[in-house]
Amino acid sequence: MKHKYLVGVYNDDDVLLDAVTQVRKEGYQMHEVFTPFPVHGLDEAMGLQDTRLHTIGFVFGAIGTLFALTAMSYIMSIDWKVIVGGKPFFSFPAYGPISFELTVLFASVGMTVVYYIRNGFSVLRDAEILDPRITDDKFVMAFCLKKYHEEADITKITGLLKQSGAEEVYVKEMENELEANLIKKDGGVIVESHHH
């Protein structure tokens, strides 16, 4: 089954930021916004929930620390005792660097894997990009047409996009569904964007 998205293409991040606010003020929620670089304030403007990726990072990091400390304690003081520089077998100060490294390793690998899974990335299939120009210099706002299937809504959104500065508005069919973002429970307070 094909998935249809209404796509608005913008040329400038400030215009995009204002457009996001404007569209949400009219009561429409975009499915996703794609930008070639991180745009400050975009998450707030879209009403996105705060990411939980850092919590995952902390949990993986803690697992890494515990793993390192248990493994070293077992190896150095039970399994294979070696005298190093006359120090005790259980030498806590020496475990610091390895615990630190494993904390970082577990946290970063764990976060990467979770991030990939959550976003539906896979090595088994090619990524399907909504509009290739988002990897270059265009900013794209996408609406899910499963959510807005009424003709009146589509006309209204198209109008809003054009009016807020979109260069181009079109409908795109995708093989795969775009992963949905989590929106704040209250829909997020609509933030007036900053004028740089």
Next chain:
Amino acid sequence: MSTANNTFTIPGKARNFSFILLIAGIVLAAIGAAMNLDNPTRLWTGLLYNNIFFLMLGLVAALFLSAHIVGYGGWVTLFRRVPEAMMLYVPVGGILMLLILYFGLHHIYHWSDPELYNPNGPHYDAILDGKRAFLNPGFFFIRALSYILIWSGLIWLLRRNSIQSDLNPSQGVQLYQSSKYIAAIFIVVYAVTSSTSSWDWIMSIQPHWYSTLFGWYNFISMFVTCNAVMMLILIFLTRNGYLQGITNEHFHDLGKFMFGFSVAWAYLFYSQFMLIWYANIPEETMYFKYRIDNYPLLMWLCVVLNFVTPFFLLITRNAKRDNSRRIMIAAAIIIIFGHWLDFYQMTMPGALANMAHGAAEETHGHHEVVRIGLYEIGLLLAYAGLFTYIFLYNLSRQSLISVNHPFLKESRVYHT
């Protein structure tokens, strides 16, 4: 931003608070001193480390400012008058420092005893004789005087440029450009003198001992304290209706600094500790050995207060952006107190041991007790009061916002 809010008048409560701190501190310290007149080393060392703590706090505020000037750090512009007012404590703290060093030299510093350099005398110390070219009272005072003069001079220049830009709306950019040179010189000067001054004033209390990263350790310690103090000041100012342009974004970033530099402190603590522990060379290990044997609680409490607590308190995003700022205030107070304890820990044990036994490494099996009493607490309060008053006074002398600074708008629309 209304212009009315651009002038800071010292709130009566804050003025009284600083006076009460100062007076109560002096009274407590006087009582504490009267009870310990038989121990002049403790009295002078107490003055020394409290004075260093607040002097360095002012100095590192100048570094904070300089680093942001040189690095085009625009986000601080709204509240740059805060570190500016803090750094103006340096001349005051500097004069007190010279007085304490002059009158307390023989009570604090074991190496100042001329008997140690008499090759035929019973107290001859070959190691200290070898260090004599650097560690002698004459050169020691020349260094102390030049640090304070150079620091105060550069701080005066930074402040002058800042004031000039208020008076000349058209010269904001030129004055910023010339501040960059002053700030760059200050950073280089600070890089060298923060190390040498902490060798002189703190490390030389145990003159046999040395650690090459001692200066960095002190610098990070003060930098994180300075961030915590600025955090408290900004919360105070915004709650009193000043600096309304300061948003969660600014608090969030200052909070990240507090978190990040607490971790950096732990990194340096561990680097110093672990390398000394691993190499196991007597003249290096004696510093930690003496503290672990005699002051274990104090030593590990510093690690808990300065690393473990701020780490878990400040790790979440909400802790840094929460509008009640409860966690932030708690973390800031813990950090300030923790680093103050750390300065006690760096100075007092060594000084007391040296004066009692000749040298710290000769005190095996002798157990000291942590002596933080009325005297030390009193000094902390007195210095805090003095610092607060001088800060408030300097903050009220100029407009609260550097209105012609080229990065002011960047600071207002700041977003992390």
